[in-house]
Amino acid sequence: MNLLYALFGTVLGTAIGVLPGIGPSLAISLLLPFTYKLVDPVGAFILFGGIFYGAMYGGSTTTILLNTPGESSSVVTAIDGYRMARRGRAGAALATAAIGSFIAGTIATFLLMILAQPLVEFALKFGPSEYFALMVLSLCTVTAIGGGVPVKAAFSTLLGLAIGTVGIENTSGQLRFTFGQAALFDGIGVVVAAIGLFAVSEVLFGLGNLRKQTSARLIEAGSLWMTKEEWRRSVFPWLRGSMIGFIVGVLPGAGATIATFMSYGIERRVSSHKDEFGHGAIEGVAGPEAANNASAGGALVPLLTLGIPGSATAAVMLAAFQGYGINTGPLLLQKHPDLVWGLIASLYIGNVMLLILNLPLVGLWVKLLKIPESLLYPMILAFSTLGVYSLGREIADLYLMFGIGILGFLLRRYCFPLAPVILGLVLGPMLETEFRRALLGSQGNWMVLFDRPMAASILVLALIMVLFPFISRLLATKSRS
Amino acid sequence: MSQPRRSVLNVLKGTWGEAAFTVMLPLFAGLYIWQAMQVTEPPSNISIGPRTFPLLVGWAMLATSLLLCWKLLVKMLGGQASQDAFVPAEDEETAIRDWLAVAVVVGVIAFLCAALEPIGFVVSIFIFLSVLSNFFSPRRWITNTAISMLFSVFFYWLFTRVLEIPLPNGILTGLF
Numbered sequence: 001m002n003l004l005y006a007l008f009g010t011v012l013g014t015a016i017g018v019l020p021g022i023g024p025s026l027a028i029s030l031l032l033p034f035t036y037k038l039v040d041p042v043g044a045f046i047l048f049g050g051i052f053y054g055a056m057y058g059g060s061t062t063t064i065l066l067n068t069p070g071e072s073s074s075v076v077t078a079i080d081g082y083r084m085a086r087r088g089r090a091g092a093a094l095a096t097a098a099i100g101s102f103i104a105g106t107i108a109t110f111l112l113m114i115l116a117q118p119l120v121e122f123a124l125k126f127g128p129s130e131y132f133a134l135m136v137l138s139l140c141t142v143t144a145i146g147g148g149v150p151v152k153a154a155f156s157t158l159l160g161l162a163i164g165t166v167g168i169e170n171t172s173g174q175l176r177f178t179f180g181q182a183a184l185f186d187g188i189g190v191v192v193a194a195i196g197l198f199a200v201s202e203v204l205f206g207l208g209n210l211r212k213q214t215s216a217r218l219i220e221a222g223s224l225w226m227t228k229e230e231w232r233r234s235v236f237p238w239l240r241g242s243m244i245g246f247i248v249g250v251l252p253g254a255g256a257t258i259a260t261f262m263s264y265g266i267e268r269r270v271s272s273h274k275d276e277f278g279h280g281a282i283e284g285v286a287g288p289e290a291a292n293n294a295s296a297g298g299a300l301v302p303l304l305t306l307g308i309p310g311s312a313t314a315a316v317m318l319a320a321f322q323g324y325g326i327n328t329g330p331l332l333l334q335k336h337p338d339l340v341w342g343l344i345a346s347l348y349i350g351n352v353m354l355l356i357l358n359l360p361l362v363g364l365w366v367k368l369l370k371i372p373e374s375l376l377y378p379m380i381l382a383f384s385t386l387g388v389y390s391l392g393r394e395i396a397d398l399y400l401m402f403g404i405g406i407l408g409f410l411l412r413r414y415c416f417p418l419a420p421v422i423l424g425l426v427l428g429p430m431l432e433t434e435f436r437r438a439l440l441g442s443q444g445n446w447m448v449l450f451d452r453p454m455a456a457s458i459l460v461l462a463l464i465m466v467l468f469p470f471i472s473r474l475l476a477t478k479s480r481s
Numbered sequence: 482m483s484q485p486r487r488s489v490l491n492v493l494k495g496t497w498g499e500a501a502f503t504v505m506l507p508l509f510a511g512l513y514i515w516q517a518m519q520v521t522e523p524p525s526n527i528s529i530g531p532r533t534f535p536l537l538v539g540w541a542m543l544a545t546s547l548l549l550c551w552k553l554l555v556k557m558l559g560g561q562a563s564q565d566a567f568v569p570a571e572d573e574e575t576a577i578r579d580w581l582a583v584a585v586v587v588g589v590i591a592f593l594c595a596a597l598e599p600i601g602f603v604v605s606i607f608i609f610l611s612v613l614s615n616f617f618s619p620r621r622w623i624t625n626t627a628i629s630m631l632f633s634v635f636f637y638w639l640f641t642r643v644l645e646i647p648l649p650n651g652i653l654t655g656l657f
Contacts, residue, residue: 016644169531174520177517203586208578211579374614377617378613378614386640390648402594413577414502428538436533
């Protein structure tokens with residue numbers, strides 16, 4: 001019976017996950033009332049495991065095929081995944097995402113079993129200064145993502161941080177940059193911005209050339225399976241992404257987005273195909289997708305051991321625990337071992353089910369690209385409208401999404417990278433909160449951001465990441481001359 | 482002779498468009514800083530207020546945008562120093578060959594935003610899809626229209642009946 005729950009959850013999760021704007025957390029929230037009807041809480045959590053992994057993979061599918069990320073953690077996949085699809089390698093991109101997710105999920109589940117307690121003790125040592133430094137490090141990875149234009153990437157990041165300051169300020173409750181519009185009080189949603197920047201701008205480019213292009217912008221997939229070379233190039237990014245994702249996932253609040261951006265940055269640094277990044281490098285899909293899945297496993301560590309949800313999905317899981325009258329925290333494993341181990345087993349089963357189900361379905365998903373572009377692009381806009389409107393049922397969100405889409409169109413036209421805007425928007429509010437917490441705690445002494453060894457080490461690493469492109473360019477110029 | 486002339490014109494067009502956009506960036510940053518200054522600060526005994534972080538971001542944005550303006554200026558004046566500052570635009574990624582189409586898409590999007598709630602999801606999405614698909618592929622108008630109808634009705638049903646997420650009924654309120 002539990003296997004059936006896992007199967008049903010995976011199918012349902014994938015089906016819901018492909019709808020734009022509906023990520024794993026929203027998918028589980030939507031289905032939460034139905035699962036309460038299941039008498040056995042273990043069965044319900046097995047269903048969640050399936051839905052969770054299914055929805056994550058479903059989100060990657062639309063990101064790779066349609067450039068429509070359903071949540072911020074899929075944004076990085078859009079950079080190279082969509083380019084791979086346009087080069088006729090959609091099947092390989094979907095396959096590396098599925099296999100990478102499977103490997104990462106397996107590794108993360110294993111690490112969850114053996115490392116939960118020591119990692120939580122380590123994470124508890126993180127204060128505001130360390131969190132601030134970690135987020136600065138994540139933002140600095142944009143110099144890697146920005147390719148050869150670090151100044152433009154820096155501007156994109158700052159623009160994202162600026163957009164993130166719109167709305168009610170977390171600490172003081174002050175309204176900022178809302179211009180009296182109630183729709184802006186809660187700030188600009190990450191999904192609204194991500195769909196606008198990626199999907200809407202892509203459609204404007206697609207339709208803005210459709211009548212005068214000589215060949216299709218979207219190329220129908222060639223071979224659906226990965227080549228030997230693609231396998232070889234994916235293995236290490238999967239493993240690295242799994243480790244990065246799990247470690248970052250353990251830090252409460254850091255979440256999958258930071259993990260995916262870090263993974264992308266590292267893959268770009270270590271790859272021998274640096275020039276392919278941004279144009280369809282398989283490492284740019286394999287690493288972040290693995291990191292995304294592994295961070296989900298990592299996020300369960302503070303949830304199961306401390307009762308702190310490390311991500312939006314973990315928060316929904318916490319709500320589900322509470323719905324069954326179960327208190328999470330250090331005593332959870334002692335009081336409800338069947339539930340904890342049931343959840344861990346369900347994650348593993350969901351992972352296996354996902355691979356078994358979705359690899360044969362790659363061909364089916366890729367058929368989406370066979371839809372004529374004159375219909376597919378308007379459908380992407382209609383999907384985006386549906387996803388964004390259904391999130392808050394606010395027409396203002398649609399204006400925001402399309403407005404941000406036009407901004408994204410202009411940014412892209414003049415070679416400004418879009419992914420850093422989303423990273424800035426996601427991290428901005430958290431960065432500001434930690435920044436203010438640190439400074440309030442030290443009564444305005446700015447040295448608090450630098451005088452703790454771990455924070456200082458992370459900031460030095462961030463500085464190296466910022467300076468690396470300039471130094472390497474300087475060295476290259478010197479060696480040429 | 483006409484070919485080189487055309488390419489020079491295109492370069493100028495691209496550079497001037499980029500120049501106009503780049504000049505807007507410091508203006509935007511200035512506006513952002515000005516708006517940040519309008520945020521009310523807490524009493525003076527609190528060292529860090531809600532204005533500090535936006536001001537830091539604003540000043541950094543201003544500095545970055547001025548740097549971009551300077552690099553663009555050097556590029557337009559033919560300087561060699563910043564040749565690598567602006568990566569040559571990859572045509573496929575950044576070129577727009579049909580601005581009329583872009584205008585039509587933006588117009589139909591504006592219609593969708595304005596009409597979604599008054600006339601409802603099914604009708605507005607149907608009009609949106611059928612207008613755009615028939616504009617770009619008028620020969621397949623029967624298929625386009627039929628798919629637009631099916632799409633709007635199916636997703637309305639899926640969201641409202643299966644997922645129980647309400648969507649606006651508009652003029653079809655009595656029907657659904």
